[in-house]
Amino acid sequence: MILTRFAKVAAIAAIGTLSLAACGGTTTTSTDSASSAASSAASSASSTETSASASQSAGGTELTCPAGKINGGGSSAQDIAMQALTKEYNSLCSANGSEVIYTKSGSGQGIKDFYNKQLQWAGSDSALKTEPKDGVVETEKVKARCGGNEGWNLPMIVGPVAFAYNLDGVDKLTVTPAIVADIYAGKITTWNDKALAAANPGVTLPAEKIAPFFRADESGTSENVTKYLKAAAPKNFTAETSKTFPAKVGEGKQGTQGVADAIKSTKGGFGYVEWKYAQDAQLGVSSVDNGSGAVELTAENAGKAMESAKIVGTGNDLALKLKYDGTPAGVYPMVMVTYEIVCSAGLDQAQGALMKDFLTYMTTPEAVTTLQSAGYAPLPEAVATKVSTAIQALK
Amino acid sequence: MNQPAEPLRAATLEPEDHDTLAHLAGAADESPVGKHLTPETRGRITIPHVELAPPTKGPDRFFSGLTVTTGVVIVAMIAAIAIFLVASAVGPLSRNQVNFLTSTRWDISDQNLAFGIAALLWTTVLSSIVAMVIAVPVAMGVALLITHYAPSRVGRVVGFLVDLLAAVPSIVYGLWGARVFAPWLKPFGDWLSDTLGFIPLFERGVTSAGTVFAASLVLAIMILPIITAISRDVFDQTPRDHIEAAWALGATKWEMIRIAVIPYGRSGSIAAAMLGLGRALGETIAVMLILSTVPGFSWSLFSGGQTFASLIARGAPEFDSPTKAGAYIAAGLVLFVLTFAVNGVARAVAAGGKKG
Numbered sequence: 120m121i122l123t124r125f126a127k128v129a130a131i132a133a134i135g136t137l138s139l140a141a142c143g144g145t146t147t148t149s150t151d152s153a154s155s156a157a158s159s160a161a162s163s164a165s166s167t168e169t170s171a172s173a174s175q176s177a178g179g180t181e182l183t184c185p186a187g188k189i190n191g192g193g194s195s196a197q198d199i200a201m202q203a204l205t206k207e208y209n210s211l212c213s214a215n216g217s218e219v220i221y222t223k224s225g226s227g228q229g230i231k232d233f234y235n236k237q238l239q240w241a242g243s244d245s246a247l248k249t250e251p252k253d254g255v256v257e258t259e260k261v262k263a264r265c266g267g268n269e270g271w272n273l274p275m276i277v278g279p280v281a282f283a284y285n286l287d288g289v290d291k292l293t294v295t296p297a298i299v300a301d302i303y304a305g306k307i308t309t310w311n312d313k314a315l316a317a318a319n320p321g322v323t324l325p326a327e328k329i330a331p332f333f334r335a336d337e338s339g340t341s342e343n344v345t346k347y348l349k350a351a352a353p354k355n356f357t358a359e360t361s362k363t364f365p366a367k368v369g370e371g372k373q374g375t376q377g378v379a380d381a382i383k384s385t386k387g388g389f390g391y392v393e394w395k396y397a398q399d400a401q402l403g404v405s406s407v408d409n410g411s412g413a414v415e416l417t418a419e420n421a422g423k424a425m426e427s428a429k430i431v432g433t434g435n436d437l438a439l440k441l442k443y444d445g446t447p448a449g450v451y452p453m454v455m456v457t458y459e460i461v462c463s464a465g466l467d468q469a470q471g472a473l474m475k476d477f478l479t480y481m482t483t484p485e486a487v488t489t490l491q492s493a494g495y496a497p498l499p500e501a502v503a504t505k506v507s508t509a510i511q512a513l514k
Numbered sequence: 515m516n517q518p519a520e521p522l523r524a525a526t527l528e529p530e531d532h533d534t535l536a537h538l539a540g541a542a543d544e545s546p547v548g549k550h551l552t553p554e555t556r557g558r559i560t561i562p563h564v565e566l567a568p569p570t571k572g573p574d575r576f577f578s579g580l581t582v583t584t585g586v587v588i589v590a591m592i593a594a595i596a597i598f599l600v601a602s603a604v605g606p607l608s609r610n611q612v613n614f615l616t617s618t619r620w621d622i623s624d625q626n627l628a629f630g631i632a633a634l635l636w637t638t639v640l641s642s643i644v645a646m647v648i649a650v651p652v653a654m655g656v657a658l659l660i661t662h663y664a665p666s667r668v669g670r671v672v673g674f675l676v677d678l679l680a681a682v683p684s685i686v687y688g689l690w691g692a693r694v695f696a697p698w699l700k701p702f703g704d705w706l707s708d709t710l711g712f713i714p715l716f717e718r719g720v721t722s723a724g725t726v727f728a729a730s731l732v733l734a735i736m737i738l739p740i741i742t743a744i745s746r747d748v749f750d751q752t753p754r755d756h757i758e759a760a761w762a763l764g765a766t767k768w769e770m771i772r773i774a775v776i777p778y779g780r781s782g783s784i785a786a787a788m789l790g791l792g793r794a795l796g797e798t799i800a801v802m803l804i805l806s807t808v809p810g811f812s813w814s815l816f817s818g819g820q821t822f823a824s825l826i827a828r829g830a831p832e833f834d835s836p837t838k839a840g841a842y843i844a845a846g847l848v849l850f851v852l853t854f855a856v857n858g859v860a861r862a863v864a865a866g867g868k869k870g
Contacts, residue, residue, distance in 0.1 A: 224831060337828070370720050370808060377803065380692065388722075
């Protein structure tokens with residue numbers, strides 16, 4: 120699947136550069152295989168180095184592929200997405216030597232490295248904080264880093280979180296936020312509990328014990344799940360929102376992979392994991408009933424959660440507040456939005472151009488396809504338009 | 515046991531005599547005689563010959579300078595680490611709302627700093643001790659097999675294979691432990707906790723395979739090669755005379771090993787075991803991947819938990835404030851002191867062993 124996608128992108132790239140190749144007087148006759156297309160594209164581009172810039176096109180959006188290198192980093196929740204996107208962008212723009220690198224280090228660390236000028240942008244699970252924490256106001260720090268210009272939070276990657284389970288013979292399960300909160304509080308301990316039975320009419324649930332799993336390490340995923348539970352089931356979930364999951368029972372496992380592995384190898388296992396991991400481990404994925412009926416987890420349903428989100432940033436700063444409770448029918452509520460935090464202006468010219476070009480690439484249909492096959496949800500039209508406007512306004 | 519060993523002990527002086535001579539001979543390295551020393555010629559070097567080479571020559575001074583420098587650098591580094599740990603830990607410790615040494619809580623959110631190391635200390639020490647209990651006898655057995663029982667060719671192969679265990683990176687042990695070994699071990703663990711569950715140490719804890727017991731067994735495998743390798747070298751160096759003497763007394767093979775090999779290798783193998791213990795105490799990734807964390811605290815081997823190292827490694831990606839980092843560093847400081855204490859005890863035991 121990745122190969123064919125690569126082939127598509129490479130073919131588009133090749134077509135884009137064919138005209139240039141013709142200008143350079145090189146005759147390229149065969150584009151029958153992806154690799155030869157890509158290599159001829161590369162060679163033709165390098166043979167026309169004298170032309171101002173060899174631009175690439177992806178899905179109708181012109182990429183300028185400015186030469187240079189930018190580094191971003193932070194949130195590990197968007198790491199899979201960013202690795203796939205940077206890889207494709209770098210290969211699309213390899214002729215010009217554009218290089219974009221993303222390194223996961225945790226959201227807090229990413230923001231810190233960004234304002235300490237070690238990175239050109241940060242990936243983060245939460246928007247920049249406007250209130251002081253440990254004597255540091257993130258927005259102020261970022262403003263200083265960007266030469267007095269504002270930092271913008273651009274919500275670009277939406278990751279649905281699945282409530283995954285391992286139960287023989289149960290291929291459809293619905294949970295409510297209250298049930299999830301009660302499972303982690305130790306109030307619901309068996310799968311045939313009354314509350315679960317009520318949420319799953321017509322489904323025979325076994326009398327097995329529930330083995331709840333959660334993240335042992337601090338994570339943005341835990342933070343988002345606690346935010347969701349606190350908003351959607353305030354009576355059942357009484358703990359504070361936190362990057363460390365406040366479970367009263369169950370076991371913590373290292374990383375999303377650790378949680379997914381544990382659910383897979385434990386009968387009766389239950390836990391929250393990023394959707395992609397649940398799919399890869401072939402775990403059961405629960406539908407969520409947020410009060411207006413059970414909603415299955417699909418990319419589309421998860422994307423809809425963004426539509427009801429409120430923009431709390433001003434202008435092109437698109438910091439969001441997700442609506443977790445009382446979502447309309449057909450919306451899968453448990454999603455996590457991660458941001459690209461960038462300077463609205465103030466990077467040096469070459470880096471600024473590359474930043475803008477890469478973010479533009481992230482909004483192309485190719486990039487969206489890549490994101491979806493990596494287990495992320497697409498941005499709904501309304502949000503995507505705003506993000507595109509903000510990117511165009513970057514200096 | 516002391517009676518027959520007595521005459522042998524006088525002989526232990528002999529290798530030291532050899533060492534002294536070899537050292538003196540080394541100083542006379544440039545002399546034609548000193549260049550090609552064989553065990554036979556070594557004994558014939560006379561003291562007057564050595565005195566011909568004055569001890570204050572350039573290379574000699576350079577070498578002694580070098581050793582002093584390396585020594586000072588190491589000590590300075592340890593001191594610097596200790597200072598860094600203490601300096602970073604003081605702030606959060608002064609704001610800590612619970613007793614750092616006796617609390618089992620680990621809450622490092624900014625508003626409510628309450629962290630203690632009791633649970634960590636217990637899990638760390640418990641897992642390391644269980645690992646030692648399993649690894650040390652096995653390692654000693656393998657070392658003796660290689661040096662005294664197996665034919666030398668077989669011994670070499672076994673030794674090579676054990677050394678190979680040391681070349682496996684700990685993340686591989688972690689993944690293997692978490693995905694293969696721990697689930698495989700689970701039925702045995704379940705049986706143990708069903709049978710002996712009335713003892714708190716064996717109480718049933720977690721549902722998954724990520725128990726302290728599983729982590730300890732993987733640790734045992736991880737520290738096996740280092741203990742085996744050093745013990746093997748030490749046992750291998752048992753002076754021929756001691757062994758011959760034991761044979762001459764009419765000892766059986768086991769008696770020979772008991773009165774000649776083990777007393778000679780005792781301090782060395784204790785040092786080896788302590789190196790292994792050091793590794794077990796500080797092992798990070800493997801433990802982090804295998805061990806489940808649990809809300810609250812449990813004494814049981816069949817529950818989950820956190821060791822110092824696994825806690826710090828789990829927290830490291832999100833050290834977004836000095837307070838938070840400081841709390842983890844305070845835990846690191848305790849591990850530092852613990853390792854120091856273990857080393858001190860090991861030295862004392864090893865030294866005690868030498869004096870008899």
